[in-house]
Amino acid sequence: MYIGIDLGGTNIAVGLVDKEGKVVAKKSIPTSATRPVSDIIADMANLALEVTAENGLKKEDIEYVGIGAPGTVDNANGRIVYANNIGFKDTPVAEIFRKTWDIPVYLGNDADCAALGEAHAGAAHGCNNAIMITLGTGLGGGIIINKKIYSGFNSAGGEIGHMVIVRDGKACTCGRRGCWETYSSATGLIRMTAEAMLADHERKSILWQMVEGDIDKVSGKSAFRAADEGDELAKSILKDYFEYLACGIANIINIFQPEVFVIGGGISKEGEKLVAPLRELVSREIYTRGVAQTQLKAATLGNDAGIVGAAMLGL
Ligand SMILES: [Zn+2]
Numbered sequence: 001m002y003i004g005i006d007l008g009g010t011n012i013a014v015g016l017v018d019k020e021g022k023v024v025a026k027k028s029i030p031t032s033a034t035r036p037v038s039d040i041i042a043d044m045a046n047l048a049l050e051v052t053a054e055n056g057l058k059k060e061d062i063e064y065v066g067i068g069a070p071g072t073v074d075n076a077n078g079r080i081v082y083a084n085n086i087g088f089k090d091t092p093v094a095e096i097f098r099k100t101w102d103i104p105v106y107l108g109n110d111a112d113c114a115a116l117g118e119a120h121a122g123a124a125h126g127c128n129n130a131i132m133i134t135l136g137t138g139l140g141g142g143i144i145i146n147k148k149i150y151s152g153f154n155s156a157g158g159e160i161g162h163m164v165i166v167r168d169g170k171a172c173t174c175g176r177r178g179c180w181e182t183y184s185s186a187t188g189l190i191r192m193t194a195e196a197m198l199a200d201h202e203r204k205s206i207l208w209q210m211v212e213g214d215i216d217k218v219s220g221k222s223a224f225r226a227a228d229e230g231d232e233l234a235k236s237i238l239k240d241y242f243e244y245l246a247c248g249i250a251n252i253i254n255i256f257q258p259e260v261f262v263i264g265g266g267i268s269k270e271g272e273k274l275v276a277p278l279r280e281l282v283s284r285e286i287y288t289r290g291v292a293q294t295q296l297k298a299a300t301l302g303n304d305a306g307i308v309g310a311a312m313l314g315l
Helices: 037-054 093-100 110-121 180-184 186-198 222-228 232-256 266-270 272-285 302-311
Strands: 002-007 011-017 023-030 065-069 072-074 079-083 088-091 105-109 130-135 139-145 260-264 295-298
Touching: 002 037, 002 110, 002 302, 011 037, 011 302, 023 037, 023 302, 037 088, 037 093, 065 093, 065 110, 065 302, 072 105, 079 093, 088 093, 093 105, 105 110, 105 302, 110 130, 110 139, 110 260, 110 302, 130 232, 130 266, 139 180, 180 186, 180 232, 186 222, 186 232, 186 266, 222 232, 232 260, 232 272, 260 266, 260 272, 266 272, 266 295, 272 295
Parallel strands: 002 065, 065 105, 130 260, 260 295
Antiparallel strands: 002 011, 011 023, 072 079, 079 088, 130 139
């Protein structure tokens, strides 16, 4: 049995995970990211001990602990190099964790862990090669090659959201312009929805009714729900959004040819409303003909992907 921990900016989720990648039990607490990092790490270790004891297991029943964190991690040295939104900077996570519980600790980037989780027990189950993107505030990427995370020689790779798809396009948080993330993350869809609504001066679109006239209430779901009602503006927003998303997916498939390309994050809950139009667009743009084609799928593990992937880090 393994422990998988998803260390996020809002919550710390700890799960007891079996060899098949099934979450047997889990618990979560608020991260309260403004407190000292040593307190956050001690809380993770204590919660891991709690989950273990509550399920009738002893410390010795757990082989290791895996931790997925937002940012750049140095697994070989047990450190989180940089994770801005939780205040970790060159933090010796494994060493601090082992002050509470002396057990092997493995570290991974959260998007990489989500991809590893889906490859072990989710939409890409059984695949040797898979790529996953997470559409949330940003656009996270995880590349799995021969069942292992690929993150470059310095553990900082796999940042496929920062591939430029529009030269001199919208400014990105990373400092470049026109990154895929600025167009295809949930944040990108919200921005495109709001921009289109503000250009609709007569407010004919039902999007305006759905947000009760308040542009700040636009969410990643707004355009999907308005399109369900046949709203033309919403359909044109989604058409643009799908084209940006498909452009990046086709770029990645052309390079890696994974068996499965998984789409996760909040937007992926739209399921086939998202994936079906993408399949159509991507199939027109990929280079290969006459060989087996990459399957495009929505993620199936939801919020558990990070826990499952973290628990698989030591395999
Ligand atoms: Zn960027």
